[in-house]
Amino acid sequence: MAAAKIKKGDRVIVLSGKDKGKTGEVTQALPRDGKVVVSGVNVAVRHTKPTQGDPQGGLVRSEAPMHVSKVAHVTADGKPTRVRFETQDGKKVRVAVKTGEKVGG
Template sequence: MGAAKIKKGDRVVVLSGKDKGKTGTVTLSMPKDGKVVVEGVNTVVRHTKPTQADPQGGKVTKEAPLHVSKVAHVTADGKPTRVRFETQDGKKVRVAVKTGDKIDG
């Protein structure tokens, strides 16, 4: 599948869907499925039965995964950008297409 262009901890903006325009931090990346979970975006309500761990049960709000094509990396000025890979000093690094800035360290 190749290297992931969006990783855990990245700041992203949603490009389409009900949460279009919202920004958040990636809390979970699933490169094999091509999905990411973004903090505070694409929330769903799940009704849970009482268990020993949660004797009350009830409604639980949590974030559902988004397809990676629906999000874009955010630059320092808050605008979305695509990500490309470059080799710098013998290392493969992620670079913002719009600004040319290095994303990784």
């Protein structure tokens, strides 16, 4: 399996779909499915009936997973960039292609 280029905690921008141009932080990465959950993006609304546990019922909003190919890392100036792997000081690190700066921790 290939190494993950987008991980939990990364700042990303949506490249396509109804939320195109929105940015957010990856709250969950699902590498087996090739999907990520981004905060404030791809919000699904579910109508729930009143129950004993939730007597009010109503609308429940939650972020749904989206395919990892629809998002890209964001540089400091807010533009999307691809990520490549480089070896620095004997360690494999993620590097932004556009700026050359290290991505993540």
